[in-house]
Amino acid sequence: MSAAAARKWRRPPVLIKNDRWRLAIYGGAIVYLILAAASVPVDPARIVVGLDRGWRFVEGFLTPDFISRGNAIWDGLVESLTMTVTSTVVGCLISVPIGIGAARNLAPLPVYLLCRAIITLSRTFQEVIIAIFFVAMFGFGPFAGFLTLSFATIGFLAKLLAEDIEDIDWRQVEAVRATGASWSQVVNYAVQPQVMPRLIGLSLYRLDINFRESAVIGIVGAGGIGATLNTAIDRYEYDSAGAILLLIILIVMAAEYSSSLIRRRLN
């Protein structure tokens, strides 16, 4: 009985088939990583000074002062919330038609391309950059913030809505179309019921995001609580800054909790 030669088996390489290329590319990546890490300047003396400042920040945070800048904080919060709600509503209203237009199965090619272009434009730039642009255009204050958040909402919501529409069960659309329904009736009867729960969920989620973003873009001058926070930090009033941060955390938590509650009830 001749023993059959043991058949060896190894898992075939997943990405790069050629041995040499694989070695070169992975090796190159590791070398680059090491060189890149080594090139980041680290200044120990600065870190020691910074630790002290960081500590003062933490101290302020531990002894938050809600009182001495109370009015400014209150105004900032109201402004932020106003910005958040108005921009979310306006952004959602605009993103519905754009989202429909960006769904390849509902829109003709030119409309599709136009809507996709709008979405791409909105998603290319981070909120802070858009905010700087709008502040330069319309001056400091919540109006620039409102525009920024509306614009960012469009890119976010329209893209996700369009993808949701492209994934719908097409048989339902065919069935409604077969009754002689018009395009708008098909959208209302066959598409809307399929995407509505997710659309509402996403809008609430965007409400959270917009509040958080309103704090960030305030730092570049677009009004709201971010502007108040920026002022407090500039003046080294870390106790007021701590108070503001605590309030932001509380509001974000409350918004997140309530929106997840609503989303759960929708399904």
Next chain:
Amino acid sequence: MLTIEQLDKTYRTGDHALRQVSFVLEPGQLIGLIGPSGAGKSTLIRCVNRLVPPTGGRILFEGVDVARVGRRELRRVRRRMGMIFQEYALVERLTVMENVLSGRLGYVPFWQSLTRRFPQADVDQAFALLERVGLGDQFDKRADELSGGQRQRVGIARALQQNPELLLVDEPTASLDPKTSRQIMRLIRDVCEERQLSAIINIHDVMLAQMFVDRIIGLRAGAVVFDGPPAALDDGVLTTIYGEEDWTMMRATAVEDAAEAAERAEERMAGLR
């Protein structure tokens, strides 16, 4: 009432789904369309109301060539043809009543359908139809709460709500158990008799077809290979339609199936027409 002349459909992938299909549907007649999967049954039925645009031939419905009408006229033709689907194709998140009333979409203006304020006559008729299909008290349930047989009954009510002259029925029993299948087929035949409707019924179950239709058309690879009364359907004929252990054929149809599905997906991409 419906004359199909040399109907041809070649999908853009090059698949020849229908080849020179011709037949005349008489008023009140029930045609059962049989054939192996991929033979073009589904394509044929979808060409009649132009959910799939044909590439050649004519579809004369009461004198109108459906293959060539404009968009507005197409909607008018479609509302005269009720369609019943495989796996029901109800709008799952709408109520039973909304699903049935959607059969009137071709007749009411957009704002009226948006606010769900259908004319009282339509609502009366919808209640009567739900009663007729045995779902009189389920009108406010969501469609996805119903069982398979119940959903297909809603599908039938939706088609009848159009007050159609012709029913297009695509594999109505494909996902139902044998008993429910018979009940559904009987219901379809009965309502057709009551209303003097003609119907084209795609059906893969030959026995079921023989029990419930007046005439059988057998398709094979997109061409009509049999057209006659159910009684004439003997083993020889079945072999011409389905082939006897014709494996190359079966493999070809499997490929064709996949191509057809891919093509349909692609046509969706072309948007609503």
